[in-house]
Amino acid sequence: MSAQVLFTALCHTDAYTLDGLDPEGLFPCILGHEAAGVVESVGEGVTSVSVGDHVIPCYQARSKAQKLLLNGRRVSQTTTDNTVLDPSSTSPPQAYCADLEAQPCKFCLHPKTNLCQSVRAWTGRGVMKADGASRFTLDGKPLFHFMGTSTFSEYTVVHEVSVAKVNPAAPLDKVCLLGCGISTGWGAVFNTAKVQAGNTVAVFGLGAVGLACIEAAVEAKASRIIAVDTNPDKFASARQWGATDCVNPKDSATAVQQVIVDMTDGGVDFSFECVGNVEVMRAALECCHKGWGESIIVGVAAAGQEIRTRPFQLVTGRVWRGTAFGGYKSRVAVPQLVDKYMSGATKLDSYITHNMKFSEINEAFDLLHAGKCLRVVLSL
Ligand code: NAD
Numbered sequence: 001m002s003a004q005v006l007f008t009a010l011c012h013t014d015a016y017t018l019d020g021l022d023p024e025g026l027f028p029c030i031l032g033h034e035a036a037g038v039v040e041s042v043g044e045g046v047t048s049v050s051v052g053d054h055v056i057p058c059y060q061a062r063s064k065a066q067k068l069l070l071n072g073r074r075v076s077q078t079t080t081d082n083t084v085l086d087p088s089s090t091s092p093p094q095a096y097c098a099d100l101e102a103q104p105c106k107f108c109l110h111p112k113t114n115l116c117q118s119v120r121a122w123t124g125r126g127v128m129k130a131d132g133a134s135r136f137t138l139d140g141k142p143l144f145h146f147m148g149t150s151t152f153s154e155y156t157v158v159h160e161v162s163v164a165k166v167n168p169a170a171p172l173d174k175v176c177l178l179g180c181g182i183s184t185g186w187g188a189v190f191n192t193a194k195v196q197a198g199n200t201v202a203v204f205g206l207g208a209v210g211l212a213c214i215e216a217a218v219e220a221k222a223s224r225i226i227a228v229d230t231n232p233d234k235f236a237s238a239r240q241w242g243a244t245d246c247v248n249p250k251d252s253a254t255a256v257q258q259v260i261v262d263m264t265d266g267g268v269d270f271s272f273e274c275v276g277n278v279e280v281m282r283a284a285l286e287c288c289h290k291g292w293g294e295s296i297i298v299g300v301a302a303a304g305q306e307i308r309t310r311p312f313q314l315v316t317g318r319v320w321r322g323t324a325f326g327g328y329k330s331r332v333a334v335p336q337l338v339d340k341y342m343s344g345a346t347k348l349d350s351y352i353t354h355n356m357k358f359s360e361i362n363e364a365f366d367l368l369h370a371g372k373c374l375r376v377v378l379s380l
């Protein structure tokens, strides 16, 4: 199907792919993945969206089905936070590729992941599944798609499973953010970590993703939220979002993980790495409490990077996890997150620090690199 892209934001991932740091980055390509638009045309067999529908592209493709099979056994539906519902539940059917694919992918049949693989092999190679070819050309030569979305374009072509149809009353210049970073931060807290009331939390990196973790940690009633960044200009917004403490690792000769362990009588219950730096990932793990602390890797490190810690950190009960799109099953969850925004229950508007025209995209990248924006929304 094709969609007219009306608004697209810039995400750190676009920048680091543009800088050649993404191992999967294919060039020449059309970047962009955090966007919203309107369906312009649908191809043969497309049933779940129609021309004129408002949509948010989803790089975590999900498709729809009503039943979930696990190891060949029919079990139940799963919720957006991956918990299994009673099979007799009357909740609306969840989205899996079973309704669109003759054979659902085994990831969609498993309750523990949001990583549908139905089009992954093609989106990873920057092409469409139907014919293994790109839909974009420049001077007669093909351009690769990016993450199955390619939203830095007035029109894009995406797989049916890669869009979420959303409430047409929702302002697309705001809810475009739900296609990536903000949803990821919220989901890291609610779905991946499952933070509970009274838990202590540390968030490393106070860009939009880290702030979204703070927002969710406040909603989860975390008792203490320690915000960590090397740029002290980020602390005002962190406090505004609900951080109880701010720590600049550059302010102390002591390693930041030790600073946090000392502040919290042994470490935090959960930490979130929202930078994409492997040294920060180590610090985030090691500031977790012995015996039960869990660290969630949200940031995407550059190609070739490796994480390390002393294995005894894990032997003594700390847990290292990662999350893609906050564990949300995108095609199902994004419309629900849009509805949550429409109910007034989120800070989504506050993440938009700049509105610019698409022709100003290079200035927008400059703002991103300089750490002077949270999210820039470009209108096409
Ligand atoms: P951002 O660049 O706006 O924010 C990063 C923050 O980290 C900045 O405030 C920066 O000052 C801070 N920082 C840099 N070095 C630091 C250090 N050594 N210690 C502490 N803080 C440091 O980025 P963003 O848009 O918020 O994205 C954050 C990360 O999340 C990126 O790596 C992005 O690729 C990733 N991401 C992951 C997913 C996913 O599904 N896992 C989704 C979206 C984004």
Ligand code: DAO
Binding pocket: 011, 013, 033, 059, 060, 115, 116, 117, 120, 180, 300, 323, 324, 325
């Ligand atoms: O299914 O193998 C897979 C990977 C799907 C994409 C996961 C992307 C996670 C990080 C994205 C960064 C922000 C756009």
Ligand code: ZN
Binding pocket: 062, 063, 096, 097, 104, 105, 106, 107, 108, 115, 116, 117, 118
């Ligand atoms: Zn699937």
